[in-house]
Amino acid sequence: MDPVSEQYETYPYPERDPADETRRLVTGSPSAPREIDHFLFRGARDWSQPFRVLCAGGGTGDGTIQIAQLLADAGCPAEITWLDPSRAARGIAEERARIRGLDIRFVTGPLEEAPALGQFDYIDCCGVLHHLETPQAGFDALAKALAPEGGMGLMVYAPYGRTGVYALQSAFGRLLGADAASEKPALAREVLKALPEANWFRHNRFVTDHQQSDAGLYDLLLHSRDVPFTVSALGAALEEAGLGLVSMLEPARYDPLRYLPEGEAFAARVKALAPLERMALAEELAGDIRLHVAYATHAERAGAVSAKVTPDAVPRLVGLPPKALAETVAKRGGITIDYAGVKHRVRLPPSAARLIALADGRPLGEIARAARLDWFAFAQAWAPVHAGLTGFNKLNYSRTFR
Ligand SMILES: C[S@@+](CC[C@H](N)C(=O)[O-])C[C@H]1O[C@@H](n2cnc3c(N)ncnc32)[C@H](O)[C@@H]1O
Incomplete structure (x- = not known):
């Protein structure tokens, strides 16, 4: 079996107990409906109208359940599709939906086949594209599956905020490459305890997924295919797919002036940079951006879809x-x-x-x-x-x- 498939069959991600659906709803970015409305529908969509959603690489269902539940609560006639190759993840996501009484279409398969499923008004793709063999094919497929007036919410990993992670992924690949997926987390934990003081992972307090669960440890440090995106690489992949960036989250963290000395000397230099270059500079200076959450849409619409200050904006x-x-x-x-x-x-x-x-x-x-x-x-x-x-x-x- 392909090692990425083996991982997500053994450790469906994120680790979730469907029974928890009776006591809490997991919410977050991307894909909170309030954000979708704000960034992609001018804050003014008529949610009594049908809305087709694709959760591409839906995993154990966090994004899918969030959007399905909140749209159902708002009385929106939504059609939600979960798409992911992992049968183990599907079992958990399906059970979560069943407990909540949510109507979701489940499709077992890769997101590269998304265009065959129809056109979608919103596509969620959180934590998936950096694991694909050919990420660009993933961006292209999602762009094809996006309705002309639709938008998407993406999350990809970012390199600098994950300093220390990639050296360890490589080290664990060499050391535990022949071990079964189910054996690796315990072995990796032993290694982590003995890491030398100078190892960069020990100094990176921004990555904590390994402390949450074995699935978290596997996703962070034992992944066999994890190619992070700088904000420049993300912008280039979107452009290549005919998509345009609407906003990074949180936009202010991508403003280099936050990380530079005050005054004209640097402000003028920043002003001379193109928008994506400014964001790249911010990412390089900030140090703590460990993932990118982005809202995007078809390139020609990207400048016109987010909410503005108008008298009827709420x-x-x-x-x-x-x-x-x-x-x-x-x-x-x-x-x-x-x-x-x-x-x-x-x-x-x-x-x-x-x-x-x-x-x-x-x-x-x-x-x-x-x-x-x-x-x-x-x-x-x-x-x-x-x-x-x-x-x-x-x-x-x-x-x-x-
Ligand atoms: C880190 S999990 C993210 C799950 C979910 N989106 C979330 O944020 O909670 C990555 C998921 O991508 C799925 N995946 C891997 N390759 C894929 C592909 N080619 N198409 C769709 N999903 C894929 C895995 O099975 C896994 O469930």
Whole structure:
């Protein structure tokens, strides 16, 4: 058996117990419907209309279950297709869907065959493309399966934030190449305990999957095919497939000015770079970008599909209750966002606090009226909130999803 297939039959990923569906829903990026609406449908899709979704390389079902459940809750007549070659992963994903009473079409097969399944309004492909023998064939197949007005949410691994991982994958390939998949995690754990102090993996606190489960350890360190993408390589693969990048997540982490000394000297140099080069520079400087989450669509539409500041846009503060956020902004002039100990300061003017407090599900036009501001004055006052919070994906716009 091909070693990648052997891995996912032995260790379906991520490790999930279907019984947990009765107590929690796993949510995240890409593919939260609120994000899909914000990045790909201008925050204004009519979700009473049918929506065809493909979860390509759906694994044990996290993305598939999230999207199926949240669309069902919103009353959207969605058709959800899970596609993956792993029978073991399918068994788990199917059971999760059964427990929740979700109607999902399951297809066992490779995503390279996706175009034969039809056209999709949204394609989720999370943690898969970097494991394909020919990743470009995967990008091309997904582009062919994407409806003309559709969009996709992708996640691929990134090299610099995974410093130390690839040397160990290679070392384990040499050392444990002849061992059965089921034997490898225990052997690998022994090696990890004895790693010399100077090994880079020991210094990389951003990768922790090996601490979660054997499936996590296998996916991180024992994978037989894992070719990470720099943001430049991701951009090139999208372009080759006729796709265009809508946004990286979180966009502010791809702004090199966050990682450079303040002042004109560097700002001017950054300004001279093309958008993808700026992001590449940010990735090279940041050090902690260990994966890329990206929203994309057909190239010619990429600049026109995400939500804008308009009177009917409905702001959704993600994980930040409006009143509590407003109090913090009034007191501290911003918030601090923490990614595994790396802190990013988001400056927000205290004068915007009263607008933030009103972001409780009403459209921006109503917030402006409640604040007694004309639209022009409101748009100016809202601009730093929009830039600061969308930059860290703490603000999306969606009429339907909160
Ligand atoms: C790391 S898991 C990700 C699962 C899921 N997307 C998630 O994020 O939870 C990778 C999945 O890709 C699947 N896979 C590997 N090669 C594939 C291919 N050619 N087409 C579709 N899926 C593939 C594996 O079987 C495995 O379930």
